[in-house]
Amino acid sequence: MIALAGSIFFVVTGTRVDPRDxxxxxxxxxxxxxxxxxxxxxPSYIVWRAFSLDNAWTYALAGVVLGGLFFVVYPLFPGxxxxxxxxxxxxxxxxxxxxxxxxxxLIARPDRHPRFSNPA
Numbered sequence: 778m779i780a781l782a783g784s785i786f787f788v789v790t791g792t793r794v795d796p797r798d799x800x801x802x803x804x805x806x807x808x809x810x811x812x813x814x815x816x817x818x819x820p821s822y823i824v825w826r827a828f829s830l831d832n833a834w835t836y837a838l839a840g841v842v843l844g845g846l847f848f849v850v851y852p853l854f855p856g857x858x859x860x861x862x863x864x865x866x867x868x869x870x871x872x873x874x875x876x877x878x879x880x881x882x883l884i885a886r887p888d889r890h891p892r893f894s895n896p897a
Contacts, residue, residue, distance in 0.1 A: 786866055810877075813847065818881070831887035836878040844874020 786792075821839060825831050848870035 785869060786863070809847075809851075813843070817843065822885070822887070826887055833879060833882055836882040837875050840875035840878035841871050842874075843878065844871040847874065 825835055845867065848867055
């Protein structure tokens with residue numbers, strides 16, 4: 778998702794796009810995205826399941842929050858202090874955050890699985 782946002786930024790700003798830029802953004806996305814998914818996503822999934830908050834709207838709202846939060850926190854990561862935040866990219870980050878959380882929801886479909894299973 779970050780690679781897509783970066784690519785859109787390159788095209789919108791008229792920056793010369795090199796294929797290595799896309800692959801570099803994809804690698805950074807994996808390095809930054811998977812820890813966030815594991816540290817925030819898994820506990821959220823468990824809590825939401827426990828409280829029956831496993832509908833698509835909950836995941837979409839989480840995507841809005843996580844997309845915006847990640848956009849703001851991104852320059853604080855080690856090695857990314859030089860990053861310049863362009864506020865015009867915030868809507869793209871939010872849309873991509875929603876896309877990521879809804880993609881997880883479509884794959885997991887927690888609304889279709891029983892919350893408690895009875896071993897019979």
